[in-house]
Amino acid sequence: MQFLHAIPLDQLLIQTINGIVTGMILALVASGLTLIFGIMDVVNFAHGELFMLGAYVGVIVLAATGDFWIALAAASLVIALLGAAIYLTTLRPLLGRDPLTTILATFGVSLVLQNYALWQFGPVARKIQEPFTGHFTLFYLDYPWYRLVIALLSAAIIGALWLFLKFGTYGIWIRATTQDRVMAQAMGIPVPWVLTVVFAIGAGMAGASGVLFGPLVGVNHAMGLDWILKAFIVVVVGGMGNLAGSIAASIFISLLEAYASLWVSPAQAVIVSFVVLILTLLLRPTGLFVPTPK
Amino acid sequence: MRRPGEGQSSGRRAFIYWTGFSVILALLIIAPLVLPEFWRRFLTEILIWGLLAMSSDILIGYTGMISFGHSAFFGLGMYGAAAALISMQPPNLWLAMLYGLVGAAAVAGFVAYFSTRLRDIYFAITTLIFSQIFYVIIFTWTEVTGGENGLTFSRPPLAVPGLFSIRFTPETLHWFVLGVVAISYLVLRRITQSPFGMVLQSIRENEARTRAVGYPVERYKIVAVMLSGLFAGLAGVLYALQNRFAAPDFVFFLVSGETVIYNVIGGIGTLVGPIVGAAFFLLLREGLSRFLTEYYLIPLGLIFIAIVIFMPQGLLGFARRWLNQ
Numbered sequence: 001m002q003f004l005h006a007i008p009l010d011q012l013l014i015q016t017i018n019g020i021v022t023g024m025i026l027a028l029v030a031s032g033l034t035l036i037f038g039i040m041d042v043v044n045f046a047h048g049e050l051f052m053l054g055a056y057v058g059v060i061v062l063a064a065t066g067d068f069w070i071a072l073a074a075a076s077l078v079i080a081l082l083g084a085a086i087y088l089t090t091l092r093p094l095l096g097r098d099p100l101t102t103i104l105a106t107f108g109v110s111l112v113l114q115n116y117a118l119w120q121f122g123p124v125a126r127k128i129q130e131p132f133t134g135h136f137t138l139f140y141l142d143y144p145w146y147r148l149v150i151a152l153l154s155a156a157i158i159g160a161l162w163l164f165l166k167f168g169t170y171g172i173w174i175r176a177t178t179q180d181r182v183m184a185q186a187m188g189i190p191v192p193w194v195l196t197v198v199f200a201i202g203a204g205m206a207g208a209s210g211v212l213f214g215p216l217v218g219v220n221h222a223m224g225l226d227w228i229l230k231a232f233i234v235v236v237v238g239g240m241g242n243l244a245g246s247i248a249a250s251i252f253i254s255l256l257e258a259y260a261s262l263w264v265s266p267a268q269a270v271i272v273s274f275v276v277l278i279l280t281l282l283l284r285p286t287g288l289f290v291p292t293p294k
Numbered sequence: 295m296r297r298p299g300e301g302q303s304s305g306r307r308a309f310i311y312w313t314g315f316s317v318i319l320a321l322l323i324i325a326p327l328v329l330p331e332f333w334r335r336f337l338t339e340i341l342i343w344g345l346l347a348m349s350s351d352i353l354i355g356y357t358g359m360i361s362f363g364h365s366a367f368f369g370l371g372m373y374g375a376a377a378a379l380i381s382m383q384p385p386n387l388w389l390a391m392l393y394g395l396v397g398a399a400a401v402a403g404f405v406a407y408f409s410t411r412l413r414d415i416y417f418a419i420t421t422l423i424f425s426q427i428f429y430v431i432i433f434t435w436t437e438v439t440g441g442e443n444g445l446t447f448s449r450p451p452l453a454v455p456g457l458f459s460i461r462f463t464p465e466t467l468h469w470f471v472l473g474v475v476a477i478s479y480l481v482l483r484r485i486t487q488s489p490f491g492m493v494l495q496s497i498r499e500n501e502a503r504t505r506a507v508g509y510p511v512e513r514y515k516i517v518a519v520m521l522s523g524l525f526a527g528l529a530g531v532l533y534a535l536q537n538r539f540a541a542p543d544f545v546f547f548l549v550s551g552e553t554v555i556y557n558v559i560g561g562i563g564t565l566v567g568p569i570v571g572a573a574f575f576l577l578l579r580e581g582l583s584r585f586l587t588e589y590y591l592i593p594l595g596l597i598f599i600a601i602v603i604f605m606p607q608g609l610l611g612f613a614r615r616w617l618n619q
Contacts, residue, residue: 043415093603100360103418104558105602107551111595119589225547229426232419240416267434274427281408281420 010139011262019258021147023251024154028209029227030234030246031158032202037240039178039198041099042091045106047206047231048224049113054079054207055219056117059126068131076208083203087196095195110224117221125218128211150212157208158247161201174198233273237280239287248289252276307616319476326468335536338468340576341475342532344569346549347556348475348482349525354554355563356486357518358498359413363405363421364553366428367523369545370397371530373432376445376540385450391531398527399520401428406519410512413501422547429545444541447534462535471532475569478525482565485521486618494518555598561608564617570610 033047044050054075061071090105132149135142165171176184177194185191210219217223230253238249253273260269280288322341326334346368353359374397375390382389409420432439439445452466453459460466485491493514496504505511534540543549552575560571575594582590601608610617 037415043419090599090603097606100414100418101602101606103360103415104554105599107554108595108599108602111551111591111598115589115591115595119592229423233423236412236416236419236423265434267430270430271427274423274430277420277423278408281411285411 012259014139014141014143015258015262016255017143017147019255020251021151022258023254024151025209025213026227026230026234026254027247027250028154028157028205028212030231030238030250031161031243032205032209033231034235034238034240034243034246035161035205036199036202037235038242039174040091040195042102042199043099043106044199044202045103045228046086046110046113047106047202048226048228049110049117050079050083050203050206050224051210051213051227052117052219052221052224053082053113054210055128055214055223056121056126056210057207058128058211058214059219062128068129071128072208072211075211076204079207079210080200080204083206084196084200086203087199091199092192092196110228114221114224121221123221125220127218128214130215146215150216153212154209157205161205162243170194170197230273233277237276237287238289242287242289245287245289249287252288311616319472322472323469326465331464334464334468336576336580338464338471338536339533340569340573341468341471342529342536343552343556343572343576345475345478345532346526346529347553347560347568347572348479348565349522349529350553351557351562351565351568352482352486352494352518352522352525354557355565355567356491356498357494357515358501359515359518360418360554361421361519361522362418362547362550362554363409363423363425364522364526365545365547365549366401366405366425367398367526368530368533368549368553369428369432369540369542370401371395371527372534372540372544373397373439373445373530374527375531375534376447379447379450379534380445385448387450387452387535390450390535391528394531394534395524395527398523398530402520402523402527403516405523406516410515410519422550425545425547425550429542429547432545433542439542440540442542444539444543446539449535449538467536471536474528474532478528479565482525486565490514490517555594557608558606559598559601559608561610561614564608564610564614566617567608567610567614571608574609 029047029051033044036042036044036047057075057078058071061074062068065071086106086109090109091102094101094105130144130146132146134145136145137143163171165175173184173189173194174197176187176189177191177198181191184194234246234249234253237253238245238247253276256272256276257266257269260272322337325337329337346364349367350361350364353361371394374394377397378390378393379385405421405424409417409424412420433441435441449462451459451461452470462470486494493504493509496507496509497511497514501511530544533544556571556575557568558571559574560569561567578594578597579590582593586593605611607614
């Protein structure tokens with residue numbers, strides 16, 4: 001274990017915090033994806049593009065108003081509306097068909113959105129200014145407060161979603177629709193509206209995570225793909241349609257990637273999450289973080 | 295079960311089918327002699343992408359598994375051919391093909407072993423992620439694969455040892471590609487009509503039942519993925535021969551996505567449909583990119599969505615039964 005001694009403890013700690021921060025953003029993206037899948041059997045290939053467009057809306061609103069929080073709220077709202085529009089135009093006609101057709105349709109949507117962003121905003125990366133620039137000292141490093149705030153905000157949004165699903169009247173409607181669509185309809189729940197709203201909520205969460213993540217890296221038209229891939233890995237590892245599982249898997253995978261980048265370049269650290277995926281498929285294809293199916 | 299009188303009409307239909315096949319083949323043979331340089335090249339390229347799409351139709355159309363990872367097989371065919379052409383002096387066409395096919399088969403075996411444990415959407419997602427694994431490896435392993443720049447090499451002569459050896463001209467290259475694609479089509483068609491192909495189709499129709507009848511479904515699926523990967527690798531070799539380079543862009547997931555688009559546009563489960571879909575897509579792209587430059591995917595994406603919603607059978611869906619008889 002010679003190589004373990006080569007890594008100082010402080011670096012390990014910094015990578016742990018980094019891993020949790022990216023893990024929380026990933027959890028926010030993945031929980032939207034898994035919510036949409038769990039409730040309506042739709043694999044939303046365009047989820048990464050909604051994330052990317054959310055970041056762009058954030059850039060525009062931030063430039064117009066100068067306030068990060070308004071930009072965050074506006075981006076979530078605009079992307080939620082866009083999600084509802086996408087659902088009504090492309091996914092509702094596919095209701096009742098093989099779920100595989102939804103992956104095709106949303107793949108088409110992702111192509112359109114990505115190239116629309118390229119056309120509208122150009123290939124140059126934009127930058128979102130972080131709302132506050134304070135630092136605290138972590139060993140020898142000035143660690144930005146903002147990163148911790150992102151992690152907390154993501155946790156708050158996911159927590160709010162969970163409370164809403166658990167206790168809110170409309171949350172109960174959503175869970176009823178998941179369990180039995182026909183019965184829910186018979187009980188007077190407006191199922192078509194529930195499905196539209198769920199898609200909008202998932203999209204809005206993707207938009208919000210785009211804005212939150214924007215200050216850490218540049219915003220460009222191709223950023224969605226990285227995230228959709230990671231989110232796909234997370235939902236397979238965590239068990240698709242399982243909210244708690246995907247949050248656990250997000251943090252697990254991001255931590256592993258953060259530790260791996262101590263030894264190899266970040267581009268190669270991605271391979272770690274692929275390895276986790278392969279091992280999951282080999283040993284526990286139903287997902288790592290779900291109870292053993294009986 | 296045959297109804298009386300069907301024997302004769304199916305004989306006539308077979309006659310029409312083979313006449314149609316010969317006429318189209320003849321047209322494609324004559325084409326490079328009459329077409330200008332640009333379109334000749336374009337036609338060869340359509341055939342290569344058509345072969346890739348056709349290989350993926352084995353999975354999408356006949357076994358009911360959507361693969362979003364065909365770029366890995368295609369790319370490994372390409373890099374396999376590149377490895378043979380760069381390391382061997384003088385470059386040998388048949389060795390390039392062998393290396394490409396071995397590369398693609400190895401990757402296909404790996405992907406098949408893991409991804410066939412999952413069904414439907416999970417299969418689609420895992421194949422996508424697997425293709426990205428190979429993309430990352432090829433992209434970052436610069437010493438061997440040339441990284442972002444890829445590899446360039448020279449084209450080997452068309453040679454049969456002891457008989458003849460000629461340099462590839464655009465015409466002979468086209469005929470060579472056409473020959474490979476036509477043979478692949480006939481082989482794949484034979485496979486889909488064989489008992490093996492029938493089992494694949496029964497997996498598509500009802501997997502649980504096929505298993506209950508006693509077929510080892512997993513083994514059939516693994517073989518289907520490997521077969522599909524092998525032909526995708528062949529398409530990769532042909533592409534490497536035509537363009538004399540291998541680049542990581544062709545292992546990128548976008549190529550897999552386009553393969554799925556060709557299938558859906560042309561009509562899955564027809565083998566010919568994917569080629570027609572590739573031709574339709576590439577022609578439209580050529581036409582649109584004249585005035586939309588790189589944003590051609592916006593209208594093409596919209597057309598694709600419309601086809602998924604309103605025409606799920608694709609352009610050739612109406613002829614599906616006739617093409618498969």
